[in-house]
Amino acid sequence: MSLLEIGGLTASYGPVQVLHGIDLHVEEGEVAVVLGANGAGKTTTIRSICQMVSTKGSITFQGQSLTGKSTSEIARMGVAHVPQGRGTFADLTVVENLEVGAFRRKEKNFSSDYDFWFGIFPRLAERRAQLAGSLSGGEQQMLAVARAMMSKPTLLLLDEPSLGLAPIIVQDLFQRLRTIKDEQGVTMLVVEQNASLAFSIANRAYVLEAGAIALSGSADELKNDDAVRKAYLGY
Amino acid sequence: MTTALDATSVSIEPFGIGRKIRRRLEEIGIRGVAVTAGVFVVLSLTFVAMDGLKLYWQRFLDGLANGFIYAAVALALVLIYKATGIINFAQGSMAMFFTFIAWVLSRQQSWPVWLAILTAMLLSSVFASGFERVFIRPFDPANHLPITIVTIALLSLIDGTAIYVWFADPKAFPSPFPSKPRQDYVDIFGARVFYATLGIWITVILMTIGVTLLLNRTKIGLAFRAVSSNLESSRLVGVNVGRTLQFGWALAAAIGTLAGCLVLSDSRTYLEPSFMAKSLVFAFAAATIGGLDSLVGAVVGGLLVGQMQTMIGGYVHFIGSDLVLATTLAIIIIVLLVRPSGLFGKVRVERV
Ligand SMILES: Nc1ncnc2c1ncn2[C@@H]1O[C@H](COP(=O)(O)OP(=O)(O)O)[C@@H](O)[C@H]1O
Numbered sequence: 001m002s003l004l005e006i007g008g009l010t011a012s013y014g015p016v017q018v019l020h021g022i023d024l025h026v027e028e029g030e031v032a033v034v035l036g037a038n039g040a041g042k043t044t045t046i047r048s049i050c051q052m053v054s055t056k057g058s059i060t061f062q063g064q065s066l067t068g069k070s071t072s073e074i075a076r077m078g079v080a081h082v083p084q085g086r087g088t089f090a091d092l093t094v095v096e097n098l099e100v101g102a103f104r105r106k107e108k109n110f111s112s113d114y115d116f117w118f119g120i121f122p123r124l125a126e127r128r129a130q131l132a133g134s135l136s137g138g139e140q141q142m143l144a145v146a147r148a149m150m151s152k153p154t155l156l157l158l159d160e161p162s163l164g165l166a167p168i169i170v171q172d173l174f175q176r177l178r179t180i181k182d183e184q185g186v187t188m189l190v191v192e193q194n195a196s197l198a199f200s201i202a203n204r205a206y207v208l209e210a211g212a213i214a215l216s217g218s219a220d221e222l223k224n225d226d227a228v229r230k231a232y233l234g235y
Numbered sequence: 236m237t238t239a240l241d242a243t244s245v246s247i248e249p250f251g252i253g254r255k256i257r258r259r260l261e262e263i264g265i266r267g268v269a270v271t272a273g274v275f276v277v278l279s280l281t282f283v284a285m286d287g288l289k290l291y292w293q294r295f296l297d298g299l300a301n302g303f304i305y306a307a308v309a310l311a312l313v314l315i316y317k318a319t320g321i322i323n324f325a326q327g328s329m330a331m332f333f334t335f336i337a338w339v340l341s342r343q344q345s346w347p348v349w350l351a352i353l354t355a356m357l358l359s360s361v362f363a364s365g366f367e368r369v370f371i372r373p374f375d376p377a378n379h380l381p382i383t384i385v386t387i388a389l390l391s392l393i394d395g396t397a398i399y400v401w402f403a404d405p406k407a408f409p410s411p412f413p414s415k416p417r418q419d420y421v422d423i424f425g426a427r428v429f430y431a432t433l434g435i436w437i438t439v440i441l442m443t444i445g446v447t448l449l450l451n452r453t454k455i456g457l458a459f460r461a462v463s464s465n466l467e468s469s470r471l472v473g474v475n476v477g478r479t480l481q482f483g484w485a486l487a488a489a490i491g492t493l494a495g496c497l498v499l500s501d502s503r504t505y506l507e508p509s510f511m512a513k514s515l516v517f518a519f520a521a522a523t524i525g526g527l528d529s530l531v532g533a534v535v536g537g538l539l540v541g542q543m544q545t546m547i548g549g550y551v552h553f554i555g556s557d558l559v560l561a562t563t564l565a566i567i568i569i570v571l572l573v574r575p576s577g578l579f580g581k582v583r584v585e586r587v
Pocket residue numbers: 013016018036037038039040041042043044045
């Protein structure tokens with residue numbers, strides 16, 4: 001049984017259907033990426049998992065159906081979601097953002113977790129008492145990842161972490177994501193437009209076109225697929 | 236080349252710290268605060284020059300008592316506004332109704348007055364929780380108009396019920412503070428401050444400290460601040476948004492009820508179904524001038540409006556006491572023209 005299994009997923013905004021029957025699965029411990037152009041339905045797919053849009057079809061996580069559950073229940077089950085645009089709590093400080101990230105955990109004191117994540121993202125340590133709204137885009141993305149990881153999730157969903165960031169910052173961020181993958185053993189589903197970045201951490205890949213899966217396979221297979229290379233890698 | 240760079244970085248460093256502090260101060264609207272404080276000092280000096288220090292001091296302290304009550308009501312309004320983005324138009328009516336309950340318990344059931352007040356606060360929280368669950372939660376929290384209309388409906392329902400049950404004739408509310416006339420006051424640098432007034436200051440200050448601790452030191456408080464800051468992200472970290480907003484409604488209701496009882500602890504005001512109206516308008520004004528989304532702003536705004544009220548009534552004779560409210564509102568409109576988000580309110584800047 002896969003950690004996350006999606007079958008025949010359709011999703012709509014009001015009368016407009018944007019996903020047309022998606023099948024996708026993520027195995028425990030692996031990183032799966034969903035590639036696709038702007039408007040392909042990547043965000044909608046990831047929002048469907050957290051039941052932030054109305055969906056039909058099946059979504060199971062650890063064998064339990066997620067359809068019909070509330071977004072916050074799904075978060076408490078161990079699904080952490082870094083939304084497109086980062087979803088920073090702008091009026092809370094950096095440390096408070098981390099604290100609220102740990103909301104589903106029962107413990108009271110998270111100082112060793114703070115230290116750990118400040119070790120991974122030293123930029124955040126310097127700004128720990130600052131309001132998160134005053135951070136740069138890159139710092140907010142790091143904070144969003146650390147905030148999500150504070151919940152000790154089983155599954156981490158990342159929606160276009162590279163969006164709007166300078167290339168050098170994106171490289172740095174993905175390096176740290178690889179570290180997190182290797183050291184924390186958290187399963188990830190990453191949505192990206194930037195295919196070469198995505199392939200750099202992925203085990204499994206899906207290509208989404210106009211709300212349907214056009215291609216799927218292991219990351220290595222897709223990386224060398226001619227169509228994928230032309231359309232997404234540019235060579 | 237290297238030396239030039241080093242020189243710049245050295246000269247930038249202290250500058251950078253200065254900028255950091257300045258940015259921090261800008262976050263809390265320091266310019267508006269400085270200008271307001273400046274105007275306040277200049278006007279105060281003028282008033283002292285007009286009628287002497289002693290009278291000014293007395294009026295200042297009188298204004299403080301009103302100000303603390305407006306601060307409390309404004310705090311209740313801002314709590315709801317911060318979390319939900321709506322003005323609870325029923326806030327004053329709820330406070331009025333549960334002040335009546337406190338009156339029933341203390342006068343008709345002969346409970347000790349503080350026990351009656353605390354019980355009424357608790358009952359108002361229970362009522363607000365239930366009301367939130369049944370009439371607010373079914374609506375999409377992002378859609379403000381229906382919820383606003385629900386609060387207006389609640390306002391008319393409560394007002395009607397209160398008149399139906401208790402009629403419109405004024406009733407004396409037992410003061411929660413020692414209040415034998417002409418006797419129970421302290422002398423603060425030559426000004427008379429009655430125990431009731433002092434009691435209002437202390438009660439509101441303690442209440443504000445309590446609310447601050449609740450919001451900053453507890454898990455539900457953190458959830459409340461998270462929901463106020465970013466609704467969608469709160470759901471994504473597992474916060475139960477409905478229950479958190481319910482907590483906000485309950486807290487605001489209790490604060491409102493306490494404020495209602497405090498309004499009446501001044502022996503010149505009697506209990507009747509419209510007794511909160513004036514305080515509510517001044518509290519709206521206070522919340523607006525302070526910045527509707529700022530709890531600090533609510534308190535500062537309340538104190539400021541209390542001062543405006545006493546000082547305009549006391550010193551600007553051609554305006555007269557009937558026009559104090561209109562004049563206060565006019566001043567507030569001018570402030571908002573200059574600073575639309577209020578003194579402490581957030582000027583929303585989206586970063587990408
Ligand atoms: N809130 C919305 N209301 C209506 N249509 C939407 C909404 N969000 C996205 N869409 C549409 O759904 C399609 C997929 O969008 P999205 O999932 O955001 O794509 P991606 O993340 O791949 O760029 C697009 O055609 C977009 O216009």
